[in-house]
Amino acid sequence: MSWQQRIDSALEQRRTNDSFRIRQVNEQGSGRYLVQNEIRYLNFSSNDYLGMSHHAEVIQAWQQGAEIYGVGSGGSGHVTGYHQAHQHCEQQLADWLGYPRALLFISGFAANQALIAALTEKSDRIIADKLSHASLLEAAMHSPAQLRRFAHNDVQSLQTLLAQPGDGQQLVITEGVFSMDGDAAPLAEIARASRDAGALLMVDDAHGIGVVGREGRGSCDQQQIKPDLLVVTFGKAFGISGAAVLCSESLADYLLQFARHLIYSTAMPPAQACALTAALQVIRRDDARRRQLQANIAHFRAGAEKLPLKLMASQTAIQPVIVGENQAAVNLASTLRERGFWLTAIRPPTVPPGTARLRVTLTASHTREDIDLLLEALYDATR
């Protein structure tokens, strides 16, 4: 098969099973509203859980940072790209989360790839929750270590895998809140099982950080554990982008030697680090945003449970409505779109076959009325 034939056939396959992905251009899209072709939609697809993407203090911090440092970092952090703004942000993050060190990464995807690649050797085993994010599973598959997946949130299944002896080390991977189902991991039990087996524990809290825990410290604070490696990302509740890894002194020094995504990549713009620090201050002090989000989640659940909808057992901002077939999910999304709601249909391979869904994400920017309007539209579209 030639290159062109291979590419055409892969595209054709995606088209025939209704899983062809496209991007759409928005005039606006991170907050409560999404504007496309001059039409304004209520946005129930954004990960901007706390409505931080348009926060005046954060915007101002980014602008001031750009005036001080310029718009780019100028290089890898290992050469000249590590500025005071990065160091200050890392210190604030480490203080907040109670770790000796924090290291900034350009994205959560990069952080997960870097950590898994830097840590694992051929004789090791990575034991990851079956529903772990693509950035984790993909890195694990590319690593020289063996990947074993435990049944979703099933500590017994994890323990069974941990008990199988091997020559190397074991790395346990899970998430605070799962991105497609919105459910939380039993972190305390997972931490205990990992510790008992002498395994290293890595928790990716992309969807929990900022949203739950005291001062928004996330799922690990909420469940009172401290994993060896905590990955937090800033594209969701922080409303920006980027990520940080929280860990011990020695692990941080180790990553600075061996994490190739840090060494061979331009450091994030220092102005972005200024914005992250400003967002962190707001997130710590502004409990009202978290309360508003929790109230919105409760309001959606109470209303949706009265409708003939297939919901999941999620108590978080991620509220999937399971539809089943790909085309049916796409049709439901487009019916809702005609009525002014922006929701994304999530299809395999992102989720298991036969579980195509609408992924409703709630934020602190939504009002009760926004949610009531969505529930009415869902009722009309599915009855």
Ligand SMILES: *Cc1c(COP(=O)(O)O)cnc(C)c1O
């Ligand atoms: C979004 C997400 C990531 C990727 O983070 P980015 O900063 O967007 O690259 C990683 N892990 C999980 C669980 C996520 O939901």
